[in-house]
Amino acid sequence: MKVDRCKGFKDLLPEEMVCFRLIEDTFRDRCLKWGYREVRTPALEYLYLFTSVGTLTPGMLRRVYSFLDWDGWSGERVVLKPDGTIPVARMYIENMAAQKIARLFYVTNVFMFDETGKKSRERWQCGAELIGVNSPMADAELIALAIEVLQKLGIKNIELRISHAGLIKALLAKLALSHSEQDRIFDKILDGDREALARVYQDKPELVAALTLLLDMKGRSSGFLKNVKALLPQQMPELEPCIDNFAAICQIIENTGCDYRIDMALGKGFEYYTGIIFHLFSGEQNIGGGGRYDALIPLMGGQDTPAAGFALYLDRLMKLVKQDITEEPMAKRILVTVAPGAEMTALAIAGKLREAGYIAGLSLGEERASGYGWLLKVRDKSPMFVLTNQSNDGESAVENDSEVIDLLGRE
């Protein structure tokens, strides 16, 4: 009989969990070494955290899992968290606003409905946030950390693509749009609709030309940005700080020897970005991304606090690192079989083997010791232990615990 699994959700089987933990452990290890501290936020948050302007785009909002909680008689909805950054920002405001700089990281699942049921509706993210500082060096730190994790995982062909939300927004501001209109167009650009602008602003060809130039930018150096700066119309001095900031970040990334590509039209459903936006690719697979969101914390009611962060997409990374995964080697895995009357002896030797760093499973009637490198028979009479090397059927009989461990150590 088939028992249905919820559409759009998946199980992680034992071998997949090994891969999952390897990625998680690598990410944790790197973050801790860079001075980041681990946090965890609840699965449920109030919906309103995500609905305000400057958080998620409407395209994403339509797909959140929202519902009335048991005490939802006020009509206030809650959501299964659709994003990792906003809950962390909320947590920072509540608990950490007093400290100047907070370096935080988390591994979490996020939920987003997908109508087709083919894409996963529950996704895992490794996220890091650097709150309380706005500098090109801070942005470069996050990018370097993300890339370091990917390198440690052995991901090949890592490509960094970067864009700058501040630059796009500064140009949109020149269009003298109402606030809501500006958000709408920005949303469209972020959702990947690049024609949106030209359609609306046929009467301002010069601005549209500047924006088109920006959106078409696919350069590979900070020098390229300086060229763009020279090309932009003179009457737009307000763009200069953004371009300078963008160039400064690129300069640092260049100095670290990292390869990158400028792609202003990176699509992504978050409208909280205010500065650099970056995405990480392996081949055509988008495996992570992030950016600067200086306005988010004040918008949510916190103090004026700059922040930036990124997330790596764990599910996608699992596909890329899977091949290289090995569980504990067979030589470390021992199946212990127990003769009637020898139960206490068996439990004792199994405990000692574990202390010595082996995996010791108790046989509960398995016919074959598949998955184990060794078979250890524990008897109630002499010889007390018979150890079989499964790879060559070599058998040794010994009388006490330490001899067993010695034997294993010699192999």
Next chain:
Amino acid sequence: MAETAKLLQRAGWELDDYHDKTRCYRLKSQKYPGIQIKIFQDKDIPVQVAIGNYDIGICGLDWTEELLARYPGSDLVKVKELGYGSGTIYAATARNGSATDVEGLIKSKGTVRIASEYPNLAESFAERLRLRRFSIYPLWGAAEVFPPESAEMVLLPGKDENELSAKGLVSIGKVLDYGACLIANKKSLKSKDMAEMLGSIIDKLPSAGECSVSKNNEKVSQTAGRHYIKEVEKDVVRLALPDGHQQSHVRRILDSVGIKIEDYPSATGNRRPTSSLDGVYIKVIRPQDMPLQVANGNFDLAITGRDWLSEHLEQFPSSPVREMLNLKYGRVRIVAVVSKDVAADDIDSLRQVCRRGHKSYRVASEYVNIADRYARENHLGMYRVIPTWGASEAFLPEDADLLIENTETGGTIARHNLKIIDTLFESTACLIGSTAGIYGSVKSERVASIVDRLKKAVGES
């Protein structure tokens, strides 16, 4: 209904008993004797088609869009707009409210309360407006009486803006223009040949039109002025009285203790009657909506049924609403009902029938949370609850397997070839209040005085 009847007449369906005064739910077509035709409440039809009980349906586009707003991936598809029965769903505020346009609502500091019979459309409308913080109050009806005291905004159907104006409301945007619509189940369209039936309807349409309705044309009126009224003063007691058939009972109780009330029941549909009670303002709303409204502090006292209070508390166990007084009229039993043909006379034998059936058991009810708990606690296995909006007895046996329903005498149930297998509880009308209400002494005394007088009326003092 009359227009739909005419259309099907033109299409040559030759229905036997389809008119305003019909007392049966099941129809026969001379032309298509093999198909099962049933009359439902408008609002039930999209649900029935979406879950696959029916292949096609004719209903208002408003209820279709309401379902699709929440469940875009459902099996419901709009086939054709039929060109009659048109109306508009407006987003509206009170003309004398504190925010009378969209900008005002967006800028408002607190939570924007939105009341509507269309909670899903209301939610997506609020999201499109990018309201910072909002609460949706789903309603059974009477949305027009909520602003400004009980909600900042309502979504409600109307003919035009003049009709809104007559109700003291002002439109802040059109949410949806709707009319009658032919809808179908996606899977049925893929797998069954219904071409002749669908064709017979579409051929006879007055004027062909694609089923495309301006859903996003929230034309925002910029002209609306701003007026401010005083909030209901803090010492005023807000009392909700029921509309519908309960009104005469309530009137009798109020009369018996000398509480004079003007225009209730109202011949003109007035929902704000005045009374001889000092410092009390009264609104007439649906009894189904009262517990939620009292929980939210929009009303201090309300007269509703214990059935609706229980339904509310099933959904929200931590709600502060409590029964304050049994008013001892409107006695009904909430019962579990199955078709007479089902081989079960109590819930235990029904469970055996369920187990043998190996299929999803369909429980239909107006009380979805009570029904859900009943099915869950009686281990009906893989069941699903289908919400209904009245005339639930028509659902058995084709469209549901079990009904949770109220009954006074059991007469209607017997007439429809159904039988009662269990009684969940007994319900009477009751006065409800909130344990969360923090009143000053003036208001506390007023509340206590009303409760005391009503106690006298039902002989409990």
